[in-house]
Every structure is written in structure tokens, then in C-alpha cells.
Amino acid sequence: MPANDLGKEGQRLRTVGISIRPENIALSRLPLDSSINQFKGKVVRKFNMGSHTDYRIGIGAHSLRVQTHPDQDFAVGDDVFVCLAPSKCHCIIE
Numbered sequence: 001m002p003a004n005d006l007g008k009e010g011q012r013l014r015t016v017g018i019s020i021r022p023e024n025i026a027l028s029r030l031p032l033d034s035s036i037n038q039f040k041g042k043v044v045r046k047f048n049m050g051s052h053t054d055y056r057i058g059i060g061a062h063s064l065r066v067q068t069h070p071d072q073d074f075a076v077g078d079d080v081f082v083c084l085a086p087s088k089c090h091c092i093i094e
Contacts, residue, residue: 014093014094015093016091016092016093016094017092017093017094018084018089018090018091018092019089019090019091019092020084020088020089020090021088022054022065022066022067023052023067023068024084024085024088025064025066025067025082025083026082026083027055027066027068027072027074027080027081027082027083028080028081028083029079029080030081031081032081032083036086037083037084037085037086037089038081038082038083038084039082039084040059040079040080040081040082041057041059041079041080041081042057042058042077042079042080043055043056043057043058043074043076043077043078043080044056044058044063044076045076046074046075046076048070049067050070051070052068052069053067053068053069053070053072053073054066054067055067055068057080057082059082064082066082
């Protein structure tokens with residue numbers, strides 16, 4: 001086991017992921033005061049689906065899929081804030 005895989009007291013570190021449904025992710029033009037799981041991103045792609053709008057949000061080297069009501073409209077290139085409600089997140093430990 002490589003040394004960088006060891007935590008304090010020799011414990012093996014694990015990879016942890018977060019899963020959340022695209023319709024449970026909030027988008028905003030301004031930061032939300034009450035959110036702890038908030039990231040700044042940029043709208044990379046936009047798909048109008050009729051009942052909802054499907055976005056791809058670029059956050060650093062990563063991309064996140066977000067679905068919103070069609071009344072909430074963002075353009076490709078817009079800066080947005082992505083909010084992940086802790087109650088909607090599921091932890092995945094590898």
C-alpha cells in the first residue's frame with residue numbers, strides 16, 4: 001500500500017463520492033446565503049426539454065447535470081451558483 005494511501009495512524013483512506021438527482025440541484029445567479037454546499041460554475045450547454053431545461057454546468061475540470069423549471073432561464077456562458085442541499089445528497093464510499 002503506497003504511503004499516500006495512509007491516513008493518520010496508518011488507516012487506509014477511501015474515495016468518497018456524492019450522488020444527487022439533477023432536479024434536486026438549485027441554480028442561482030447570486031450566492032445563496034443559507035447554503036453550505038455551494039459552488040460557482042458556468043453554463044456550458046443548455047437543452048430545452050419542454051417540461052424542464054437540462055443544463056451542463058462546468059465547475060473547474062468537472063461537469064454537472066442540472067434540471068430546472070423552464071421559467072428559470074440561463075444562457076450558455078452565464079456564471080451561476082450551484083447549490084446541493086445536504087438532505088438530497090447521498091454519500092458513496094468506494
